[in-house]
Amino acid sequence: MCGIFGYMGPKQAAPILVEGLRRLEYRGYDSSGIALKNGDFSIYKKTGKVVELQSILPEKLHGNVGIAHTRWATHGGVTDPNAHPHLSENGKVVIVHNGIIENSRTLRNLLKKKGVVFNSETDSEVISHILEYELNRDNSPTDALRRTLSKLVGTWGLCAIFLDHDVMLCARNGSPLIIGQGDGETFVSSDPHALSTHTQRVVFMDDGDIATLTTDQITMSNIHGDSFDTDITVLEEEWEEAELGEFEHYMLKEIYEQPDSLRQCINGRLDRVRGNGRLGGLNLTPLELSKLPHVRLLGCGTAYHAAEIGGLLIESLARVPSVAHIASEFRTNEPVVNPNALHFAISQSGETADTLSALKEIQLKGGSVHGVVNVVGSSIARQCGKGVYIHSGPEQAVASTKAFSNMVAALTIFSIQVARSRSLSKEKGKEIINGLQQIPHLIEEYLANQGPIMEAVDLVKDAKSVLFLGRGISAPVAKEGALKLMEVAYIPCLAYPAGEMKHGPIALLEEGSPVIFIVPNDHVKEKSRSAIHECRARGAKIILIHEQGDDISDEGDINIAIPKVNNYLSPMLTVLPLQLISYHAALALGCDVDRPRNLAKSVTVE
Ligand code: AGP
Numbered sequence: 001m002c003g004i005f006g007y008m009g010p011k012q013a014a015p016i017l018v019e020g021l022r023r024l025e026y027r028g029y030d031s032s033g034i035a036l037k038n039g040d041f042s043i044y045k046k047t048g049k050v051v052e053l054q055s056i057l058p059e060k061l062h063g064n065v066g067i068a069h070t071r072w073a074t075h076g077g078v079t080d081p082n083a084h085p086h087l088s089e090n091g092k093v094v095i096v097h098n099g100i101i102e103n104s105r106t107l108r109n110l111l112k113k114k115g116v117v118f119n120s121e122t123d124s125e126v127i128s129h130i131l132e133y134e135l136n137r138d139n140s141p142t143d144a145l146r147r148t149l150s151k152l153v154g155t156w157g158l159c160a161i162f163l164d165h166d167v168m169l170c171a172r173n174g175s176p177l178i179i180g181q182g183d184g185e186t187f188v189s190s191d192p193h194a195l196s197t198h199t200q201r202v203v204f205m206d207d208g209d210i211a212t213l214t215t216d217q218i219t220m221s222n223i224h225g226d227s228f229d230t231d232i233t234v235l236e237e238e239w240e241e242a243e244l245g246e247f248e249h250y251m252l253k254e255i256y257e258q259p260d261s262l263r264q265c266i267n268g269r270l271d272r273v274r275g276n277g278r279l280g281g282l283n284l285t286p287l288e289l290s291k292l293p294h295v296r297l298l299g300c301g302t303a304y305h306a307a308e309i310g311g312l313l314i315e316s317l318a319r320v321p322s323v324a325h326i327a328s329e330f331r332t333n334e335p336v337v338n339p340n341a342l343h344f345a346i347s348q349s350g351e352t353a354d355t356l357s358a359l360k361e362i363q364l365k366g367g368s369v370h371g372v373v374n375v376v377g378s379s380i381a382r383q384c385g386k387g388v389y390i391h392s393g394p395e396q397a398v399a400s401t402k403a404f405s406n407m408v409a410a411l412t413i414f415s416i417q418v419a420r421s422r423s424l425s426k427e428k429g430k431e432i433i434n435g436l437q438q439i440p441h442l443i444e445e446y447l448a449n450q451g452p453i454m455e456a457v458d459l460v461k462d463a464k465s466v467l468f469l470g471r472g473i474s475a476p477v478a479k480e481g482a483l484k485l486m487e488v489a490y491i492p493c494l495a496y497p498a499g500e501m502k503h504g505p506i507a508l509l510e511e512g513s514p515v516i517f518i519v520p521n522d523h524v525k526e527k528s529r530s531a532i533h534e535c536r537a538r539g540a541k542i543i544l545i546h547e548q549g550d551d552i553s554d555e556g557d558i559n560i561a562i563p564k565v566n567n568y569l570s571p572m573l574t575v576l577p578l579q580l581i582s583y584h585a586a587l588a589l590g591c592d593v594d595r596p597r598n599l600a601k602s603v604t605v606e
Pocket of ligand 1: 300301302303346347348349350351352355398399400401484487600601602603
């Protein structure tokens with residue numbers, strides 16, 4: 001959730017670190033800080049966004065080695081002293097840390113008894129003091145770090161620099177760190193895309209790894225002292241950071257990128273002749289697909305909604321029992337894992353701690369998990385070792401939009417692939433494959449003619465709450481719409497399968513209550529029509545998302561038409577007006593659209 005950036009090389013480190021922080025800011029943005037080595041350590045920390053930190057930095061800040069951090073508070077409030085970096089007692093070691101040190105209270109008490117004075121309330125500060133203590137016991141920096149790590153319980157992505165040693169040390173356990181190798185310079189980052197303007201040559205650290213860095217050398221070892229070869233990966237170009245261009249916000253830019261990012265996802269993966277999908281990374285033979293006892297799909301937030309849609313598609317097209325699970329609940333609910341079943345871990349960032357632990361639990365019980373992930377080389381992608389990349393390109397707004405559509409597209413292709421290995425006919429397969437091929441074009445068509453979005457915004461922006469309803473495949477879309485409006489515009493939202501409305505949520509309705517209905521022209525449309533009438537009869541104002549020219553198109557008070565679409569593929573169209581309503585409502589309410597309060601792009605704590 002926090003972001004780390006580090007630099008050592010011939011250049012002035014400060015501007016490189018600040019730029020790195022700016023690129024990582026979406027990971028956490030309650031405070032940030034920077035430490036530079038220049039004979040001594042110069043440390044600056046500030047609550048608020050990276051621009052706040054920038055505003056307190058002196059114009060000339062010298063030093064060729066430095067580390068920096070953007071924070072998302074876990075232990076200790078959002079204050080300047082709690083921001084990282086943290087300096088050790090005698091000022092010899094400075095660290096930045098992502099993750100949680102679970103035994104920090106015990107360690108803090110032990111250190112206090114030894115006379116150490118703490119400057120923050122964070123769990124992380126213990127690390128700098130223990131590291132200095134171990135260094136003073138004549139250990140090399142790397143050995144001192146090993147001894148320090150052996151005392152910690154919890155998770156870490158950790159970076160340390162030393163006043164008396166020309167090395168930077170990194171360690172990973174549960175929180176990502178990537179090292180970039182430049183020409184006579186070395187970088188460290190929590191994210192590959194923050195490195196890509198400096199170098200394409202990177203090392204993805206694994207849990208348990210320790211890296212000892214100089215300007216021209218990366219030496220890898222582990223906590224036990226075993227060393228191993230440095231495995232350099234060359235990054236693909238798609239990980240270069242996208243600039244805003246003509247757009248005011250990343251969220252809007254990413255909504256508009258959906259046609260192209262979908263093309264990236266489906267290109268080469270549709271077999272139009274055989275009416276089949278071609279997801280290479282799955283490595284499953286038709287025989288294996290035909291024998292699947294069931295499928296489980298795991299994710300959090302938007303990824304969970306995509307999982308629900310995937311589950312419905314797999315079950316209805318391939319006739320394999322399929323269930324989506326909220327990953328944060330899965331591990332602790334003592335799941336029964338069938339080693340013959342197929343499991344999917346779905347995640348944009350590939351770093352979501354809840355999803356990662358759920359997948360490890362499945363693997364521990366002999367199950368096999370495929371990743372459906374956006375960020376190449378991320379922890380979930382690596383832990384699964386198989387699966388598909390959704391190829392959305394970097395998604396920088398905290399609210400996920402284009403990744404949702406690509407997750408749904410990838411899972412749709414998978415559903416067709418399993419379905420074709422079972423009972424789905426070639427004709428039916430071709431129909432859906434051709435429909436999928438058309439989706440990017442239909443999205444462009446809708447974005448060119450969005451309908452009365454601003455009228456819908458006027459209706460929801462001052463509402464006490466907004467109810468989202470949909471049936472069948474549109475029920476998870478309703479949930480996604482509610483999540484989006486809630487997270488960017490801070491409006492309380494509820495989402496229900498439309499049939500459940502009369503079993504409780506109907507009590508909320510009063511004169512003027514906004515209800516958003518998602519009703520594509522599918523087999524449950526008529527049931528949704530009845531639910532619309534039931535809400536209307538209680539004075540609710542209906543915002544209806546429907547297909548162009550459909551006979552339901554005037555049932556709402558505000559009617560938003562999407563192009564006609566294959567029933568199985570409607571979520572990729574019906575979600576668009578919901579994304580736009582959320583974006584414009586947030587703007588109208590003066591919210592920070594790309595950086596909603598309290599949130600972070602990748603949630604790396606459980
Ligand atoms: C989406 O708009 C949210 N910010 C959030 O729910 C997100 O989808 C969730 O945290 C899962 O993230 P992941 O896809 O990176 O695993």
